[in-house]
Amino acid sequence: MGHDTVETPNLSFGRGGEPGRGTPYAQYVRLEELHSLQHPRSKEPAELSFIVTTQVMELLFDLLRHEWTQARQALRDDDLTAALAALRRGTHVQDVLVESWDLLATMTPQEFNSFRALFGEASGFQSSAFLHLEFLLGNKNAALLNMYEEMPGTRAELAEALRESSLYDEALALLARRGLGVRPEPSEQRYRPSEEAAAAWRRVYTDPEYAALQPFAEALLDVAERVTRWRQRHLSAVKRTMGGKPGSGGSSGLTWLRKSAEQDVFPELWTIRDEL
Ligand code: HEM
Numbered sequence: 652m653g654h655d656t657v658e659t660p661n662l663s664f665g666r667g668g669e670p671g672r673g674t675p676y677a678q679y680v681r682l683e684e685l686h687s688l689q690h691p692r693s694k695e696p697a698e699l700s701f702i703v704t705t706q707v708m709e710l711l712f713d714l715l716r717h718e719w720t721q722a723r724q725a726l727r728d729d730d731l732t733a734a735l736a737a738l739r740r741g742t743h744v745q746d747v748l749v750e751s752w753d754l755l756a757t758m759t760p761q762e763f764n765s766f767r768a769l770f771g772e773a774s775g776f777q778s779s780a781f782l783h784l785e786f787l788l789g790n791k792n793a794a795l796l797n798m799y800e801e802m803p804g805t806r807a808e809l810a811e812a813l814r815e816s817s818l819y820d821e822a823l824a825l826l827a828r829r830g831l832g833v834r835p836e837p838s839e840q841r842y843r844p845s846e847e848a849a850a851a852w853r854r855v856y857t858d859p860e861y862a863a864l865q866p867f868a869e870a871l872l873d874v875a876e877r878v879t880r881w882r883q884r885h886l887s888a889v890k891r892t893m894g895g896k897p898g899s900g901g902s903s904g905l906t907w908l909r910k911s912a913e914q915d916v917f918p919e920l921w922t923i924r925d926e927l
Contacts, residue, residue, distance in 0.1 A: 688706065689702050689703060689706070690702070691766070692766060692769035692770065693765055693766035693769050695762055695765040695766050697758050697759075697762035697763070697765075697766075698765075698766040700754055700755060700758065701755065701758070701763075701766070703754070704751060704752075704754040704755050705775070707751055707754070708748060708751055709778065709780055711744055711747060711748045711751070712748075712778065712780035712781050712783075712784055713780050714744050715741050715744045715745065715748070715784060716780065716783050716784055716787065718737050718738070718740045718741035718744060719737070719738075719741055719784070719787045719818055720787070721733075721737040722734045722737035722738050722741065722818060723787065723816070723817075723818045723821050725737055726818070726821035726822060726824070726825050727816075727821055727824075729825065729828065731825070731867060734867070735866065735867065735870055738870045738871070738873070738874060739870065741874065742870075742873050742874060742877060745874070745877035745878070745880075745881065746877065748877075748881050749877060749880045749881050749884055752881075752884040752885070752887075752888055755888050755892070756888075758888075758891070758892050759892070760891075760892055760893060760894070762892075763892040763893060767893075767899070770899065771899070772899055772900065772901070773899060773900075774898055774899045774900025774901075774902075775885075775900075776898070776900035776902065777798055777900060779799060779802070779805045779808075779809060782795060782809060783808070783809060783812055786809065786812040786813055786815075786817065787812070787817055787818050788817060788818060788819065788878065788916055788917075789817035789818070789819040789820065789841070789842030789917075790841055790842070790914075790916075791813055791817070791838070791839055791840055791841050791842070792840075792841060793813055793839060793840075795809075796809055796810060796813070813839045814839060815837075816835075816837040817837070817842065819842060819871075819917055820835050820837040820842075821835075822867070822871060822917075823835035823848055823851070825867075826848075826851045826852075826855070826864070827851075829861070829864065831851035831854055831855070831861065832847065832850070832851065833845075833847045833848050833850075833851040834847065835848075842918075844918040844919055844922070845919070848919045849919040849922060849923050852868060852919050852920055852923050853923045853926065853927070855867075855868050856868065856923065856927050857927070868920060871917050871920060872917070872920050872921075874916070874917075875915065875916035875917045875920065875921070878916045879912060879915070879916065882908070882911060882912035883912055885908065885912075886905070886908050886909060886912055889904065889905060889908060890905060
């Protein structure tokens, strides 16, 4: 029996890119820069997983923002098909975000303690990419912009996100255009659930005239559930590595995170389930 030989790919690729900057692959994905960004401050091997996990999640937060921004634009354009496609892409990003917690699954309190003091007051709570996602969901909080006084570009971007309508505002606007009596009122404050919005979603689930919107409601719920799943996995990681000690960002730690994880995203989509 003969063996198929595997062809060797091209090893003398064209030198189209910048001279001296490596393979086309290295240039395209900026490999050297990417692999030069991990700087543990201790000799504890687990610190590298902590830094890489955080960086991976930061990149995925930005990718998710990209998908949700596209979903919001599609809703503004009244293009439900495009909105659903973007939400679906985002859902897969969220699944990877949730699974990314596995990278930290084995970290012991001793390992964590051996580098904790070296990152000082750093906390994921200060993540502007995460905050941007929160604003897109409708969880707005202008006071948090004060964290970015020394980062005027970031602050300006977040201020803009605060002014813009959220993904959920646009979802409600779509329901309004379809004749469901809801009056979305985009605001710079945290979204407050309303009986009108609940009634509109209830009709989506119970009135055959609006049944075509049910997959949209379920897609939003898929998003909401995964936001909470990420928070629950974060909570478990915190419980496992630092128990009930206060957080490096100045919160009470577990108690604060538990409260945050209990807040439902797109609240009416959950509350109406009592009656469906
Ligand atoms: C075992 C590792 C981790 C521990 C012990 C931990 C601990 C904490 C604590 C105690 C808080 C509350 C705020 C504070 O006082 O600091 C917090 C918030 C937060 N952390 Fe972590 N964290 C860990 C890993 C991560 C990673 C890898 C990320 C990814 C970027 C992350 C992102 C966040 C975010 C976004 C918040 C705000 C959460 C919210 O608003 O619900 N954390 N973390």
